[in-house]
Amino acid sequence: MLIKSSSDSFQKLLILTQGARYDVSCATSGVDRKALRGKLGNAHLPGLCHSWSSDGRCISLLKTLMTNECVNNCAYCINRCKNDVQRTAFVPDELARLTYEFYRRNFIEGLFLSSGIEWDADRTMEKMVNTAKILRERYGFYGYIHMKILPGASDNAVEEAIKIADRVSINLELPTQESLKKLAPQKDFSQMLLTICRINKIREDLLSWSSSLRIFGAKGGQSTQIIIGATPDTDRQILTLSDYLYSKLKLKRVYYSAYIPINHDESLPPIAKPPLVREHRLYQADWLIRFYGFRVEELFEEGKQNLSERFDPKLVWALRNLDFFPVEITKASLSEILRVPGIGPISARRIIKARRNGYISFEDLEKLGVVMKRAKYFITIRGKVYQGVDSNNLSNLESIFSGVRSLGDERDLFEYALG
Numbered sequence: 001m002l003i004k005s006s007s008d009s010f011q012k013l014l015i016l017t018q019g020a021r022y023d024v025s026c027a028t029s030g031v032d033r034k035a036l037r038g039k040l041g042n043a044h045l046p047g048l049c050h051s052w053s054s055d056g057r058c059i060s061l062l063k064t065l066m067t068n069e070c071v072n073n074c075a076y077c078i079n080r081c082k083n084d085v086q087r088t089a090f091v092p093d094e095l096a097r098l099t100y101e102f103y104r105r106n107f108i109e110g111l112f113l114s115s116g117i118e119w120d121a122d123r124t125m126e127k128m129v130n131t132a133k134i135l136r137e138r139y140g141f142y143g144y145i146h147m148k149i150l151p152g153a154s155d156n157a158v159e160e161a162i163k164i165a166d167r168v169s170i171n172l173e174l175p176t177q178e179s180l181k182k183l184a185p186q187k188d189f190s191q192m193l194l195t196i197c198r199i200n201k202i203r204e205d206l207l208s209w210s211s212s213l214r215i216f217g218a219k220g221g222q223s224t225q226i227i228i229g230a231t232p233d234t235d236r237q238i239l240t241l242s243d244y245l246y247s248k249l250k251l252k253r254v255y256y257s258a259y260i261p262i263n264h265d266e267s268l269p270p271i272a273k274p275p276l277v278r279e280h281r282l283y284q285a286d287w288l289i290r291f292y293g294f295r296v297e298e299l300f301e302e303g304k305q306n307l308s309e310r311f312d313p314k315l316v317w318a319l320r321n322l323d324f325f326p327v328e329i330t331k332a333s334l335s336e337i338l339r340v341p342g343i344g345p346i347s348a349r350r351i352i353k354a355r356r357n358g359y360i361s362f363e364d365l366e367k368l369g370v371v372m373k374r375a376k377y378f379i380t381i382r383g384k385v386y387q388g389v390d391s392n393n394l395s396n397l398e399s400i401f402s403g404v405r406s407l408g409d410e411r412d413l414f415e416y417a418l419g
Contacts, residue, residue, distance in 0.1 A: 009098060012088045019068040019079050022260065023114055023148075023171065023225060061144065062099055063112040066090055066128050070116030074173070074184040075265040076230050079116045083263065089118065092127055096134035103143060110144030110166075111135070121152035125161060132164040146220075149195060151187050158195070159202050167220030167252075170195050175241045179231035182267055196222060196249050221252040228282060229259035229275040230268060234305035235282060239296045243289055256282045281307040288314055291345050292338045315341045318378060325378045326385070329365070330355055342374030362386055 067089030068079045078085065090098075095113075102108045113131065118124045128147055135141040147165040149158055161168050170192055174180045177189035199222055224245065226238060238256070245251040258274035285307055288294040292314070299313045300306075301320065308316050318325065318341050327340050329351060337348045347369035354360050354368060362381060366372050376386035 009090075009094055012090055012094075013064065013098060015086055015088050016065040016068055016090065017063060019116075020063050020065045020112070020114055022078065022257070022262075023063075060108050061110040061112050061146075062102055062108045064090075064095070064114075066095070066113060066115035066124060066131070067118045068116050069118045071119070072117060072184065072186045074187070075263060075267050076173075076183055076227060076259065078262050080263070090127075090131070092130035092134055095131045096139065099131075099135060100139045100141060103141065110146070112146045114148035115150065117150055117152070121150040122154050122157045125150055125153050125157040129157070129160045129164055132161075136164060149199065151192055151195070153195070155198060155202065158199055159206070162199065162203055162206060167223070168199060169223040169225075170199070171225040172241075173225065173227055174231055175226055175233045175238045176231075179233055183230060193249075196224070196245070196251070200250060221250070223253040223255060224251060225255045225257055227257050227259050228279050229271065235278070235285070235307045236296065236300055236305045238282060239285055239289065239299070242286055243296050246290060254286060256286070277309045278307070281309060281313060285313045293335050312341075314339075315374070326380045327378060328383070329379050329381050330360065340375050340378045342371035342376075342378075344369070 065079070067087075068085065069087045069089060070077070070079050070081055073080045073082050099108070099111050111132075113128055115124050115128055118127075132145050132147065135145070144167075145165045146167045146169070147161050149161060149168050149170040151170065153161075158168075172180075172189065172192055173184060173187070174189075180187055180189045203221075226241070228238070242254040245254055256279050258276050258279040259269075259271070260274050261268065261271055285294075285299050288299065289296060294314075294317070298317060301316075307313050311319075318339070324339060327336050329337070334348055334352055337343055337351060338345065343351070347365075350368040351360070351365070351370075354364060360381065362372070362376075365375070365379075372386070376389050379386070
């Protein structure tokens, strides 16, 4: 069943997809679900977002707003009520139909639905939930749906969203109450943290009460977004919050979004371009906390509140802790191997598995996925260093690192170290 859409619908789509582009928290689904007989669509475990999946597939979804009308006046947002922009809104039937048509034509694999707050949070969320219900019930759509929880939404609205979506999320936007009050005075940081807790509680209750809800029931968990560079908040503050969200509130993912100067407002910093390098370093540090066993405080030099933008945080840690190295690959634990620059979780586990089977060499490490141009300075195998590496240089790396901050990247650093 294919239904023709009016040109007016596509004009709305143009406006509302543009309005949604600044929300980067398109978390992977975490859901693996095959279509049932008579139903439409699958949800793939690698996730649905504008990215590459683990098996190399490029995955796409329809990322749009329900409406770009908004009662809030967040200084950083293109859709704030103060801005003179063209306003429009979908009705549930219309957006569900568009999503269905795009899926049938193989343009998308799912829906990422957010919104401005048109009148109040509950009335807007009712429209969003109705859109998802039409997709699920009328069109039999079993593909992926990620739905934003709007600040101020009631428990009933949150519960309805959780029942129908694969993943829900609420954007904290800024890492402290002070910053949020300055740039988004209608939002309350503590209330949004409480909403995250409520979402967890409602999800757990729903899934324990009804096995039928396990088909959807927001099985993918929660994610959030934090804007970087719009306020004086430090990297340490941001990562401390992220660590709390992961360890205590069980979020699946925190996304970092470099502040884009799209509005003129005296409360915003006068920057010429987004802090994209800083955003990248935060993602690297976030990865170290989640998958490498690093603690937040380990990633910062004493007295420093921000990460180095010139060198990645794992390399910086290694150069500050040279007494930890070299790591003997044939004997080291998994946690010790993960501390070596150039070795990630996958290659570290491959090393542990391979050495159980016998002899392992430097050539084997390359085959196992180790980035030897970084790792070779920090490892030994049966007491031997990598060919061409002068072990005496290891003791000098720390002083060399301090003296070459003007160099472009770690490759230059190591070339300098060997030179």
